[in-house]
Amino acid sequence: MTAETHVELNRSKQPFPVVTTSILGVLMAIGLVVAIIRFINGIGAISNLSDGRAWGLWISFDLYCGVALAAGGFTLAATVYILNLKKYYPIVRSAILTAFLGYVMVIVALMVDLGQPWRIWHIIIYWNPHSPLFEVGWCVLLYTTVLALEFSPNVFERFNMQTPLRLIRTIQIPLIIAGIVLSTLHQSSLGSTLLLMPDKIHALWFTPILPILFLLSAISVGLAMVILETSLASKGLGHQVDLDILAGLGKALPYLLGLYLVVKLGDLLVAGELDLMFSSGLYSLLFLVEIVGGVILPLVLFALPAVRLSRTALLWSSLLVVLGLVLNRLNVSLIALAPRPGTMYVPHVLEFAISIAVVSAGILAYILANRYLPIAEHEHPAGHRPVVEVG
Amino acid sequence: MAKGMLIDLTRCIGCRGCQAACKQWNDLPAEPTSNWGSYENPPRRSANTWTTVTFNEVSEGDRLDWVFAKRQCMHCEDPACAAACIVGALRKTPEGPVVYDDHKCIGCRYCTLACPFGVPTFEWDTPVPYIRKCTMCVDRQAEGMEPACAKACPNEALLFGEREELLQEAHARLEAHPEKYVDHIYGEKEVGGTSNLYIASVPFDKLGFPTLGPEAIPRYANVAMAAVPPTIVVVSAAMAGIYWITKRREQMMSQKVSVPVEQWPKPDQDKED
Amino acid sequence: MTNHWIDIKNSDVILIMGSNAAENHPLSFRWVSQAMDNGATLISVDPRFTRTSAKADIYAPIRSGTDIAFLGGLIKYILDNELYHTEYVVEHTNASYLVNPEYTFEAGIFSGYQPDVRSYEKGTWWYQMDENWIQKQDSTLEHPNCVMQLLRKHYERYDLSTVSSITGTPKADLLKVYSAIGSTGNPDRVATIMYAMGWTQHTYGTQNIRAAAIIQLLLGNVGRAGGGINALRGESNVQGSTDHCLLFHILPGYLKTPTASYETLAAYVEANTPKCNDPKSANWWQNYSKYAVSLLKWYFGDNAQADNEFGYHWLPKLADGGNYSWLAIWTAMIRGDIKGLLAWGQNPAVGGTNANRVRKALERLDWMVAVNLWDTETSSFWRRPGADPASIKTEVFLLPVAASMEKEGSITNSGRWAQWRWKAVDPPGEAKADSWIINQLMIRLRTLYEADPGPNPDPILKLAWDYGPDEADVHQVAKEINGWAVTDIKDSEVNIIVPAGKQVKNFTQLTDDGSTACANWLYSGSYNEDGNMMSRRDNVDTHPAGIGLYSNWAWAWPLNRRIIYNRASCDANGVPFDANRFVIRWTGPETKWEGDVPDGGWPPGEKLAFIMRRGGRARIFGPTMADGPFPEHYEPWESPVLNPLHIQGTNPALWDLERDAKGATHAYPIVGTTYRVSEHWQSGAMTRNVPWLAEMQPDMFVEMSPELAAERNIKNGERVIVESARGSIEAVAIVTRRFRPFIINDQVVHQVGMPWHWGYMGLVTGGSANELTPPVGDANTMIPETKAFLCDVKKV
Ligand SMILES: Nc1nc2c(c(=O)[nH]1)N[C@H]1C(S)=C(S)[C@@H](COP(=O)(O)OP(=O)(O)OC[C@H]3O[C@@H](n4cnc5c(=O)[nH]c(N)nc54)[C@H](O)[C@@H]3O)O[C@H]1N2
Ligand SMILES: Nc1nc2c(c(=O)[nH]1)N[C@H]1C(S)=C(S)[C@@H](COP(=O)(O)OP(=O)(O)OC[C@H]3O[C@@H](n4cnc5c(=O)[nH]c(N)nc54)[C@H](O)[C@@H]3O)O[C@H]1N2
Ligand code: SF4
Ligand code: SF4
Ligand code: SF4
Ligand code: SF4
C-alpha cells in the first residue's frame, strides 16, 4: 500500500459544460421558487394533490422510481465486494455516486412532499414498527448514511485525508453488507407500503408479494441503470468504460428479468388472475406495455450476444428496463391506484417543476462530482489506481 | 368497554343536523361551496368537514329511494390508518375511538391512502398542516357526553353506546323487520370490524360504501413487516457467508500467484466464468 | 294541533300531506318513527319526492293545488265503502243536521253567491231549526237534506278517474292511500294528519283543511290519541303569536277585533256571543263577555270601569268589511295610505309574495323601522340590485335585537305547549330584547302624547302600562296573561274565592263585572298561585295508558289539556272507543274522568264533546266558511288546465287585488311551487348568515324532472332562468327523478319547485322565489297562494 493517492481529475480534459449547468441551474431555481411558495401557502398551492389522491407525482416518481433506480449502488457493491467480481470494480464508484445522489434526491423531494418535513426526525423517536413506511424511512435514513460513508473516500482522497480513509477502510465490508441488508429491506418495503391498499390497487398489480416483486425489479433495474448511466456518462463526460464490463452486466440481466417475470406471472397464475391481462381495458394495455416492453423485450435483447457487443444496443436495452420499471412504479402507485370516489388527479405543472428541479440538481451534482472527485477510475492506467477502493 | 355508533339509515331524514353539529363542536370553518346539482354540500369530507351526509337517489325499476347516509371515520377495530402511520400518530384506543396525535404527525399522508373508507383528510392549504378526521368526540366522551352528532340527531338515527350492545340492537332490528332492512350490518365484519355500524334498507354498495372483505386491511403488511427481522438476519448472514467464500477462494488463488492477501487484484484477472 | 308532537307516536296511519315534516319539522319525525316502529303506515302526498317521502311506506305524487280533489275522492271512498265510524259521526258531528232546503251547489258555485262583491250571502247554508231554535236532526242519516246525504251528493263526482285526471296521481296510488286511511274508521285504529303550508297557501287553503277535518270526523279520529288534525306550525312561536292574536281581525284569546258598527261594548259582546238552546251544548263561547271585559281591564287597568264600558271606546275599530291583511297592506302602501312601517321580526322583501311589488311598496314609505338580528333584504331594500338609493326617500332605522336565547320568556309550540325558556347568553353589542324596545316605544309615545295630546290621546294615555324603565319583566307580563283578581272575586253565595291581588286559578274564575283582569283567557292557568306552570320540567308520563301526555312538563292551553276535543274519544257513556289508547275515560261519579284534562268535567252524556262549537258538534258541514260549506276542488288562480268539474274553475270568493299580474298558460305552461329546505330558515336571514348552513345550501335552485329538463335541454347543475308574469330569477337546475311529469286530462303537465330562502343580503345570495309568486289569497284567511302558480324555465 502506498501512502499517496493518485487521483487525476478529469476537469482538465473537457471544458466546463456551461450551457448544461446553466440550464440545470435555471431549472433548480424555478423549483426553489415553487418550493418557497409551497412552504408559505401549503402543498395545495402548488400541487393537484388532494384528499382524493394524497400521494402523486412526487411519491410515485421521486420516491418509488427514485429509490428503485438508485438500486445500482447496492447491486454493484454486492457484485464487486461480496461476489468479489472485480472486473466491475471500475464502475462501482460511479454506481455508488449515483445511488448516493439518488437517495439525496429522494430526501430532498420528500422535504417538499412531507407536510411537516422539519419533523422528519420524529421517525427516530416515535416508532411504529407495523408501518412499512416506518421501515422505509429508517432504511432510507440509514442507507443514505451508509452510502455517504461508502462514497466518502472520494472526498477524502480528493483532499488527501488519510485518517478517515483508513477508518472507513476498516469498516468497509460490514458497511457494504449493511447497505445490502438495508437495501433489501427498503426496496421490498416500498412494495409493502402498498400492501395497505389491497382494495384500491388494480388486481393486475396488487399482490401480497409486492415486496418481493419490488426487490427483484429493483435489482434488475439497478444493473440496467448502471449500464445506462455509464453509457450516458461515457458519451456526455467522455470517459469510456470497457464494453466488456457493460456486456457482463447485460449478461446477468436476462436471468434477473426472467426471475422477475416468472414470479410476477406465476403470482397472477396462482391468484387465477391471468385473464385480467387482457380483460381490463386500459389497465391491461398498461400492464402489457410494462411487461412486454420493460421485461420480456429487454430480456430477449440482453440474451442476444449481438446486443451485448453494441454500446448503443446496450444503452437502448437498458433504457427499456428502466422505462419498464418507471411505468411499473407509476402504474402500481398512481395509475392503477383508485383515487377516492369522485376525485381525480393529474399532476400540476408545478409538481413537475419540483421533480425536474430535484433531478436537475442530481445531474448537476453528478457532473460536478465526476469533474472534481476521483470517480471515473477506469480511465486511469492500472498503476495509478488508488489504493483504497471503497464503493 | 369499547364505544361505537349504530347508524340506522332507515331513520336518517337527511336533515344534516349532525353535519352542522360536528362543525360547531369542533370549531371547523365553513367551506366555500356552490350547488352542483345536488343537495349534498360540501361535496366531500375535508380537514374542515369531518362528516357529511350523502344523498343517494337509488332507483330500482319504477321504485325510487332517496337514502341519506352520514359518513365519517369508521373507527376500525384494526385500523389501516394506524398501521400505516409512520410515527404512530394515529392509534386505536381500547375505548373505541381511533385518535390522532397532532404532536407526532409529520404530514406524510400515508394514512389517507391506507384508509379503506377514504377518511383521513389533510390541511392542504396551510404551511403547518395536520391530518383531520372524526374523533368520535373523545373530548366530549371524556366529559361523559355523547358525540355532538349523535346528540344533534333529531330522529335517533345515530345511536351511541357500547359496540357490543349496538351490535345486538342491530341484529334485533334486522330480525324484527326483515322487510325493512337488507340483511347486512356494515362494519360488523368489514375490514375486521369497525366501531361504527350501519344498517340500511338498500345494499350498501348502492350508497357509495366500499365493498370490503372481513380481513383487516393491515393483514398483508403485517406479514411483510414480520418478515423484517428474519430478513435482516438471513441477508446479513448470507452476505457474510458469500463474502467469506469468495474471499477465501480469492486467497487461495492469490496464493497461487503469490499476490499479497491485502492487495486488490487487477480487474482483468477476473474473467467471466 | 288538536293533539301534540309526542302523540304522533300513537298513530296507526300517518298522512303527511301539504307538509314536509322531515325537512321542516325534523324533530316531529322522532315520533313518526316511533309510530312506524310500532307498525304504523306513513303516507306522503306531495308534488315532489321529499325527505319525508323518502321515509314513507306510500308515496303519492300530486299536482300542486289539487288536494281537495284528492281528499274529496277519499271522502267518497269512505262513504261508498261505508268505512266511517257511524257512532262517532252521529254523536259527535253535525252529519245528522238538516240543512236549509234552499242550499244548492251548481256549476261550481254554492247558493248565495254575489258576483259583484265576489262573496257569498250565507243564509241558505244554515240548518233547519225546530220551534225551540234547536237544529233539526236525523240520526239515521237518511234524510235527503241531512248533512251526510248532502256530503254524499257533493262528492259523488269525485270518482277515481276524475280525481286522477285532476291530481295526476296514478289511480293505484290513490287507492293505496285511500284504503290505508279508510282502515282507521275502525275504532281500533286511528290516523293522524300532519299538514302545513302545502295546504294553507292556496286560494282555497282553509278548505283543504276542512276536507281533512271532514275525513277525520267521518273516521272518528278527532279527540283521539294518535289522531287529530295537526297543523305543523312554522315559526317557533307562531302558535303563541296566533294565540295572542298578532293579526288584524282578532284580539288575544281569539276575541274578535271590534268593527265600527259595534258602537257599544254590549253590542260587540252580543254580536260575538253565540246562542244555543240545546241544553246538551256547552257552547263555551257564551263566556265571551268575561274574557272581553277581563281583557279590557288588563288594557286599561283602573281606567276601565263599568261606566265607561271598560274602555271599549279606546280600542281601535275596523271599518266594516275592511281588510288589513298581509296582501292589503302592500296595496295600501303603494296607494300611499300607509306612511310608516315597523318591520318587526320579519323580512317581507323576501318572504312576501310578489316580492318585487313589496320592495317597491317600501319605497313609498316615509319611514321604516326594522327590528331584527340582521341587516336583511327588507332593511336594505333601498340598496337592492337595480335600485337607485338616491331616489328613495324612505328613512330607514335598524334596531338590533336580542335573539331567542339571549332573553327569557315563553314560546308556544305547535302542540299548544307554552314552555318557559331561560336566557342563555347576553345579547351582543347594543342589541336589546324586543320587550325593551316595545317598552321604550310606549314610554316615549306616552311622553309625547302627554306633551301634545292631539285629538285622540286616550288609547295611549289610558293604557295601563307600568313595566319599569328598562326591559319589561317577563314574569310580570306572564302573570298578567294568566289574569288576577282586581277586586275580591266572590261566588254566588258571596264567599271570596280569590282575594284581590291574587292570581286567578284559571279562566273559569274570570268575570265580566270588572273584578278580574286577564290578558289572554286561553292562557289563564299558566302562571297562577301555584307558580309558573310553563317552567315545569317533569318528564314522567303520568297518563295511565302511557300515551305520552307528559302533563307535568310545561303547560298546554287550555287548562293544560293535551289533546283537545278529547270527550269525542269516548262514546256517549264515557267509554273510550279505543281502550288501549284512551285519552280520558269515565270511571264513575267518584273519580270522574281519568286521563287527560277533559273538555269540561260534566259526566258523559250531559254535554256534547265539541264545546267550542255553538251546537256542541263538530262541523262536517261548515256554514260559516267564506267560500262554501263543503270543500270543492277549484283550480289555482294560475293553472295550466281547465277544471273538469265545472266551468267556474277557480274559487269565486278568492282574494285578488292585482288581476293584471296573472300569467297566461301558453306563456307560462309549467306549474311552479315553493317550499323550504332543512338547511335554511324562511327568508334566509337567520341561516344565510350562518356559514355552516350557508355552505350546505349555497345557491338558489329549481328542481325539475329529467323529462322537462330534456325538453328544455337543461343539464343537472346548470344555471337556468325561472320566469313568471311577475318576475324572473336565476337558479341552479337540479334535475331529478324525484320530480315527474303529471298526466292531467290526458295532457302532460310539468311541475317545477323551488325553495324561497334566497335574497340579495347575507353570506350567500340568490334569486327570491317570491319574485315569481302571485298576489292572490285564500278566501278565508287571505294567505297568499305561493304553493301553485305558473312559470317557465329556460337555459340562461
Ligand atoms: N328548515 C326549516 N323548517 C321550517 C321553516 C323553514 O324555513 N326552514 N319554516 C317554518 C315555517 S314558518 C312553516 S309555516 C313551516 C312550513 O312547513 P311545510 O308546510 O312543511 O313547508 P313547505 O316546504 O313550504 O311546504 C311543504 C310541502 O308542500 C308541498 N306542496 C307544494 N304544493 C302542494 C300542494 O298543492 N299540495 C300538497 N299536498 N303539497 C304541496 C311542497 O312540495 C313541500 O314539500 O315550516 C317551518 N319549519
Ligand atoms: N313563496 C313563499 N313565500 C312564503 C312562504 C312560502 O312557503 N312560500 N311561507 C310564508 C310563511 S309560512 C311565513 S311564516 C313567512 C315568513 O316570513 P318572515 O317572517 O318575513 O320570514 P323570517 O325569515 O322568518 O323573518 C323573521 C325575521 O325575524 C328575525 N328575528 C329572529 N329572531 C328575532 C327576535 O327575537 N326578535 C326580532 N325582532 N326579530 C327576530 C330574523 O332575523 C328574520 O329576519 O313567509 C311566507 N312566505
Ligand atoms: S375508517 Fe379509516 S381513518 Fe377511520 S379508523 Fe378506519 S382506517 Fe382509520
Ligand atoms: S400524515 Fe401524519 S398521521 Fe398520517 S400517516 Fe403520516 S404521520 Fe401518520
Ligand atoms: S363523532 Fe364528533 S367528530 Fe365524529 S362526526 Fe360526530 S361530531 Fe364529528
Ligand atoms: S342528524 Fe340524524 S337524521 Fe339528521 S342527517 Fe344526521 S343522521 Fe340523519
Ligand code: SF4
Ligand atoms: S324547532 Fe328546533 S329543534 Fe325543533 S325541529 Fe325545529 S329546528 Fe329542530
Ligand SMILES: [Mo]
Ligand atoms: Mo310559516
